[in-house]
Amino acid sequence: MVKNKLSKFFSIFPWPDKPERKEGSEYFNSTIKNMQKLLEHQWVRIFLKKREIRILEICGGAGFGGVALSKLLMDKSLDVALVITDLRKEALKKAKKWGEKVLRKKIFTKIIDAKEIYRLKKKV
16 A cells, blocks of 8 residues: 555656666765765764675665665776665666676565564574
């Protein structure tokens, strides 16, 4: 039910979820810039000392945030595992296909409500 409402919402209020289009490419580049700023924060720099980073993107849609952050971390020679969650199967299909193309590695997706994220048992 919530999934259907989300799909309807995004059909009325479009979000740039197609990275192959101009709006999507611009949005992804903007996300990269924001993630670069995030990586400069003193609290986040602590995690950059690790060699392996696990990222869980909740309500990830097409995965712009998780893919952008993963790409920047991989550019720093860190080993990254990415899981993207959302309620919309079609959004996660896009995220997986596009994310694996950009990152050149397998990413994981899971259809799950954000309120139920604590139920995830699989560790990547």
